[in-house]
Amino acid sequence: MNIEMIDAAATRIVGHAQLTPLLSSPFLDAVAGRRVLVKAECLQHTGSFKYRGARAALTALPKGTKGVLACSSGNHAQGVARAAAELGLAAVILMPADAPRIKLENTAALGAEVVTYDRTTTDRDAMAAELAEARGLDLILPFDNAQVIAGQGTVGLEIAAQAGVSEADVLVCCGGGGLTAGVALALEARAPGLRVRPVEPEGFEDVAQSLVAGRIITNPARAGLCDAVLTPAPGKLPFPILQRLCGPGLVVTDTQVLAAMALAQDRLKLVLEPGGAVALAAALFLPDAVAGDTVIAVATGGNVDREVFIRALTEGASHANRAA
Amino acid sequence: MNIEMIDAAATRIVGHAQLTPLLSSPFLDAVAGRRVLVKAECLQHTGSFKYRGARAALTALPKGTKGVLACSSGNHAQGVARAAAELGLAAVILMPADAPRIKLENTAALGAEVVTYDRTTTDRDAMAAELAEARGLDLILPFDNAQVIAGQGTVGLEIAAQAGVSEADVLVCCGGGGLTAGVALALEARAPGLRVRPVEPEGFEDVAQSLVAGRIITNPARAGLCDAVLTPAPGKLPFPILQRLCGPGLVVTDTQVLAAMALAQDRLKLVLEPGGAVALAAALFLPDAVAGDTVIAVATGGNVDREVFIRALTEGASHANRAA
Known part of the structure; x- marks a missing residue:
């Protein structure tokens, strides 16, 4: 895996994939205590970076x-x-x-x-x-495929071009690690001051634990709110890339995820699925775990059940209001 | 009012305003029976083109x-x-x-x-x-101000650059007519095959009626679901521009608006307010009133009450499902 593969993937998807915007809101900045830039990858075709x-x-x-x-x-x-x-x-x-x-x-x-x-x-x-x-x-495997990782890496190329900052933590929703690895490889080459941090929901922090242990740790497979990122273990191909390039993993609660969904709806006009909101949740609600004046969070979408949507509008919004 | 004023406004807002994406979904195309391009102006700072x-x-x-x-x-x-x-x-x-x-x-x-x-x-x-x-x-008046209209016209400059089609109806949510007039002026100069059509909610169709009558007609002021576009009459400055450049007005029901909100949430991951969803509602649910293979709808956001959001997720989604 290298930057040339990501550049080549970019030439194959340009004009087909959406170039997704990097959004911000002073209301989110106030919650986080620093500037928050949100890569709105939920606007990608089919609703996600996939x-x-x-x-x-x-x-x-x-x-x-x-x-x-x-x-x-x-x-x-x-x-x-x-x-x-x-x-x-x-x-x-x-x-x-x-x-x-x-x-x-x-x-x-x-x-x-x-x-x-x-x-x-x-x-x-x-x-x-x-x-x-x-x-x-x-x-076509979802993350243990070098060309898939190269394609996800185009998110990193766009962040490097859009961010306008030379140092920041870049928080990425992490399941098997394909997106996280791709973004990390792109930023290593194009914006080395942007450090990638994988984010997972509490109870499913196999990537964070694997990075600490220095070997792949597996979570027991079970259901949870953030279904899109509940892969039981990091992929074999992404994991060494995460080890080499990524900062420590971050872990958020379901309540923080629902609050991030509510704030994305209210302040950015974006519909995120729970698994696609974990990085924004960390940017907003884990201020002490992140460094610098600016934090970048990748946010993605997918199909959101009505019941989950309504939980975000009620429970999530209450938590967001208390945090604001 | 002329295109030079809009170009000048664009040079003053570039790097400050978001360049908002033009989004699409095959699921929306299927509902409308033609290609639907959505100018996601809800992603603008503060949630709207304003x-x-x-x-x-x-x-x-x-x-x-x-x-x-x-x-x-x-x-x-x-x-x-x-x-x-x-x-x-x-x-x-x-x-x-x-x-x-x-x-x-x-x-x-x-x-x-x-x-x-x-x-x-x-x-x-x-x-x-x-x-x-x-x-x-x-x-600073909201629409009877030439520089405000010029600023809203930058939405039209972006549509001209992004659309990739030479002929289409461009449906615009219309209150006092500032956005509609600005977009129409920009497209007249940059993409003359794109015809602007103002869209209003049923019972508040002062612009559609004024265009038919050839003079400004006033609605009685009252409350409604689509509060952002319930201006009782078109503005004095926008109206002659609408008369010269815009096709007949379109009128949608509240049920169609709620369904458009539901589809925008589900298929585009966008949160629209009711008044910001009227143009998309017309694109989706008034297929016989629109010409061509492609229709472009400007969609905008704002503050959405929780109760309205839940109506979109329930009533709106039911109507959308029946239409799909």
Whole structure:
């Protein structure tokens, strides 16, 4: 992995991916006690940065590729489905049969063939390998894929060009670490004073713990509010990049996440999903854990359940008001 | 009013105003039956285009100006307050004492001196004139001010550069007509195949009726869901521009507005206020009233009450689902 791969990915996605704005609000600055710049990656096609990695990976496939296969119940599914449709490639997405209906429908509506499996009885990875082999499809992993990481790294190229500051912590919502690693590689080359910090929800801090331990630590798999970032462990490909380039991990509570969602809605007019709001939550509510006059937070979206939305508007807003 | 004034305003606000993105979603295209491009002006500072006009007007004041006065219970207040604070000018904002507390607080928090009056007993315009005279302040009208219209016109310059189509209807949320007139003037010069159409909520279609009648028609003043665009009549300065350049007005129902808010949240990750969603509502739900393969809608934000937000998530989403 190197900056040349990210630059090459950028040339393949430019004009297709949204160049997302870096937003700010004096009201957020007041909560954080420093300037807060928000990379509004929720405005990316399909609502999250996953489209960048998907388009970068699909455009790097050899000519004559028949199609692609991805396993995901969420944003990676929709990113791959959309990029494949744009490129005229078949896309098969393996999703758990009990995934939220809206995610199944969205993925199909973007043109993918959705194949469901029973989480309780099926070995997903074996099923994926078998299906890929049988149908002659290329498997696109969500973060253990160098071209996916290069695509996510284009978020870092844009931050380097937009930030206008030479030193700051850059807080990134972290699941498997593809986005975090890509952004860190881009900033190492283009804005070395911007230090990347992975952010995770409390109880799911496998990346923070892995960075401390110096080896991959795995969380038990279980459900939580911030479903988009609940990967049980950092990916094998991202992890050494995180070790080399990233500052200590940060951990936020669900209450802080709901408050960050409420403030993003009220002050930035952005709808974030819980997993996409963890970095902003850290920027706002962990002032002592962050250095400098300015902090940059990457914020991403996805499908937000109505119930979660209303919790953000009620519980989240109450917490935000107390913090303001 | 001419394009040179808009270009000049653009040079004064560049680097201060956000260059807001033009967003799209295949899910919105499916609802509308054509491509829908959304100018996400809700991402502007203070949540609405009003900041552009305010900054353009305040930077056009003569040197030695002591400060400014504006009358507004909403977005114009916050735009003027922020622009004044940036420029080191005093700002006095005259607001009704019964305006929503959050709007009073936001305006004050942006650095303005808020002066309240009793709507039932006070002649606001007389009070404003008196206060401006006594304190030596320049009165900044929300739309009957050429520099304000020029500032709003920078939205049109950006649309011309971003749209990538030579023919389309451009739907604009219309209150007094400052934004609509500014955008129309910019597009006349830079993208003459883009035709501006003002959009209003049902029961408040003074602009549509005025365009039909060929003279200014006034709605009775009353409250409604789309408070940001409920100006009783088009402004004297915008109206002849609308007559010369704009296509027939469009009118949407509150239900369509709530559905547009729900779809903007779900598909674009944008929080719109009702008055800022009327143009998107027309793009989505009045397919027969619009021409061409592509429609462009300007969408803006502002302060959204929690109750209205929840209505969008419930009633609005139901209507959107039925339409999809």
